[in-house]
Amino acid sequence: MPIYTGRIRRESVNVTVTSGAGVTTATFLNSLNGILREIIVTPPAAVDASATMTFTLVDLDGNIVYTKSGLAANSGASINLLTNDLRVPLSGKYTLTVTYSVAQPTTASTTKVVMYVET
Secondary structure: OOEEEOOEEEEEEEEEEOOOOOOOEEEEEEEEEEEEEEEEEEOOOOOOOOOEEEEEEEEOOOOEEEEEEEEEOOOOEEEEOOOOOOOEEEEEEEEEEEEEOOOOOOOOEEEEEEEEEEO
C-alpha cells in the first residue's frame, strides 16, 4: 500500500520465494511512476546461511532498470540512490524479482521491499 509524504511515495511489497528444490526466484508486478530514490530490502533468514539474494527491477520490455546483488540472508540493506547520485526514472508497470543463490527446499522465504519514489 503506497503512503504519500509530500512528493515522496513509499511503496512496500512482500515478495515470497516458495519452498521447493530448485526454486530460487519470485516476482511481483507493481506500478511505479516517478524517480526512484531509495530501496530498502530486508532478506529473511535462509535455509542455507551462506545464501545471498539479488533484487532486480525490470520494465515491461524486459529491460533491467535497477539491480543489486550479493545481499546477505538475514540482513537488511538500504540502497540510497541519492548517495550515488543515481536517478532512475520509472513510468508504468515493473516486475520486482528476488533471486536466491540457492533453493530454499523446506521453508518459504518472504523478502520485504520498500521503495521511495519521488513523484
